[in-house]
Amino acid sequence: MATQRRSRRFTKTLAITAGLAALGLLSACSGGSTGTDSGFGFPSAEQEDGSTITVWVDASREPIAKAFQEENPDVPISIETYDGNSGGSDTFKTKMALFDQSGEGWPDVVFSTQTNDASWAAKETNGNQAFAAALNKGYLDQSFLDGFTDGALDPMTVDGTVYGLRNDLAPVVLWYNKPLLDQFGYDIPKTWEDYEALSTKLAAEHPGYILGTVGDSFVGPYVYYWGAQAPIFQLDGNTFSSNFDDEHSKKMTDLLDTMVANGTLVQDSVFGSDFVTKYSDKIVAMPGPAWYSGALFQNPDSVNAPAGTIGAADPLYWSGEDEVTGNVGGGVWYASSHSKNLAAVKTFLEFVTSSDTAAKLNAGLPAYDSAASTWLDTQAASGFFAGDFKGSVQTAASSVWGGWGFPSFSPETAYASVVIPALASGKTIADVVPAWQEEILNEAQVQGYDTK
Amino acid sequence: MYLAFTKNGAFVGADNFAKVFDDYRFWPAVQHVAVFVLIWLISLTVLVVLMALIVHAIRVRWASSAVRFLYYIPGALAGASSVMLWLFLLDPTVSPVAWVLQLFGMETFVQTVALDNLPVIFTLIAFWTGAGGWIIIMYGALNNIPVEVMEAARIDGAGTIKTAWHIQIPLMRKWISYMAVMALAAGTQLFVEPRVLSQASKGVVPPDYSLNQLAYLFAFKQNDFNGSAAISLLLLVVAAGLSALFVFRGGLFERD
DSSP states (O other): OHHHHHHHHHHHHHHHHHHHHHHHHHHHHHOOOOOEEOSSSSEEOOOOTTOOEEEEEOGGGHHHHHHHHHHOTTSOEEEEEOOTTGGGOOHHHHHHHHHHHHTOOOOSEEEESOTTTHHHHTSOBTTBOOSBOOSTTTTSOHHHHTTBOTTTTGGGEETTEEOOEEOEEOBEEEEEEHHHHHHHTOOOOOBHHHHHHHHHHHHHHSTTOBSEEOOSTTIIIIIIIHHTTOOSSEEETTEEEOOSSSHHHHHHHHHHHHHHHTTSEEOSOTTSTTHHHHHTTTBSEEEEETTHIIIIITOTTTTOOOTTSEEEEOOOBOTTSOOOBOBOOOOEEEEBTTOSOHHHHHHHHHHHHHSHHHHHHOSSEESBHHHHHHHHHHHHHTTOSBSOHHHHHHHHHTOBOTTOOOOSSOHHHHIIIIIHHHHHTTOOHHHHHHHHHHHHHHHHHHTTOEEO | OTGGGEETTEEOTTHHHHHHHHSTTHHHHHHHHHHHHHHHHHHHHHHHHHHHHHHHHOOOHHHHHHHHHHHHGGGGSOHHHHHHHHHHHHOTTTOTTHHHHHHTTOOSHHHHTOGGGHHHHHHHHHHHHHHHHHHHHHHHHHHHSOHHHHHHHHHTTOOHHHHIIIIIHHHTHHHHHHHHHHHHHHHHTOOHHHHHHHHHTTTSSOTTSSHHHHHHHHHHTSOOHHHHHHHHHHHHHHHHHHHHHHHHHTTTTOOO
């Protein structure tokens, strides 16, 4: 009898425990926000003054985060390095989806090299509060936000609300090697037509020398097609379109195919193992983002050009058309709407975007006007670059073509999986344009966009 | 299970499955995994059995142990780290076996990891990491064959090949089907290899190559955990079905 009672009691205890555990699990999994209205345009978590903020940065942004730690010893900060979403890896999004599921664990600040993260980070998903905090609804001072270069915050602005701070601008300029141009007797090309004509001459007169590469998944779409005003990646409301029949798209496809065929455009990645050994002293000119300055030309592990040889010229454009250019990324800082120490996050964000230290440590052109000016002056004064470096970069920064879209997926994946292997197998881009377009439109569709 | 048949907590029947079937990435992923599993299972079974028979036939004790040890070493390198090693081997610009790659016309890494080459590459990686352990298990199975049976075969005049074909392989049938079931389960779950290769090739190897990767993209790129669950369930059903086939055909649960 006693045994029976004990067993019944045991069963009851077990049932209660299981019930409580299930409730606990359910509440943990609900992930919904329990935050209160912060008056900042998003429900914030309960604030804990002095709590440690967790900051996610990529390897290149680690120095600025460490500099903040040194200069602000009173702000507790934990720095975690991740891949920064490189190559459309979506690490940021993946991790946030997991934290949303578990209802905890979000970092306070995230740096991402993908400019398009706001397309998902600003949205509520599966009933979970949007990850990115609204920044211009009372959280950050308007006067601070006004300090960004015009248009710099556009990719992170959704319906008038700003969800991220641009770290750097990445307009495309034309990089050139002055001694080589002088030696060969060539002028700096001004238009895409000049560039193509130069390629024909170079291939005939100095084979082995190059005018760029198409081997990186960011170069094709962002440098060439964006810079050519090709409407292959456009977003209008929820409608995504990709038009390869447009004259601009066709002309760029032809130009690239011609230059790949004559060998002046190579298929190696600028970050590949043998690009440096093969081409360091063979680059006559190369359209590329402003951040090539620090990432390639002044980098001892990369091209490491001798001072005075490399210059930046105004971006290329189609003759007789708008003088516009493309853009390659430009990282973004996001504040977490789940942060328990929004005051510290604010201090951090202001430091990494607008301080003198930020201007000094940034490898590319800072998006904050005053920092940009300091950065350009320092670069120009260093005497490293030939020609009017400051003028050309400023021209490029103010002429990024506005027709490119920022949906929740990257154009890099379709280019990487369709165009790069096709080129490697000896096909032309024109051969795979239908497949490439189909892949982009399919990707848009599964992301929930209407396509046309 | 629950997730696969619901959406936002409400029962939706087979909607999630219909959506998955309609997805443009689903059928290519099915094809990729099917081709890989086919090549992988056949090569694993044939080569493992063959190599085990060879080791077993080596009469010199130290040579036999040395060969078994050699077979086993690659298995010490687990999934992702093994892929990292392969990345190095597959890049003709740095690979110590670049001449082999060039023999097949592969001059660059992008050419090496072309879509058509991937089933063979994944088979090589999987074989490299997994086969050693199986050879040792098969070796054990061969040791279990009674000495009298082998002796009888020898007295009847059967040579090494005949003995292997008519005596050893039929007696190893259960072990072979066990290996096939385990390899099938691992093969249909293909994920780490294409994922690492995709990241290392910056997307040249598509991030939606295998079904598991697709499930991952559904869950984390599209925030569609229901679709992801539907794919996982489909994978489970197919793998369970095929495993059952191997179990019954291989007589895994038959008693002697």
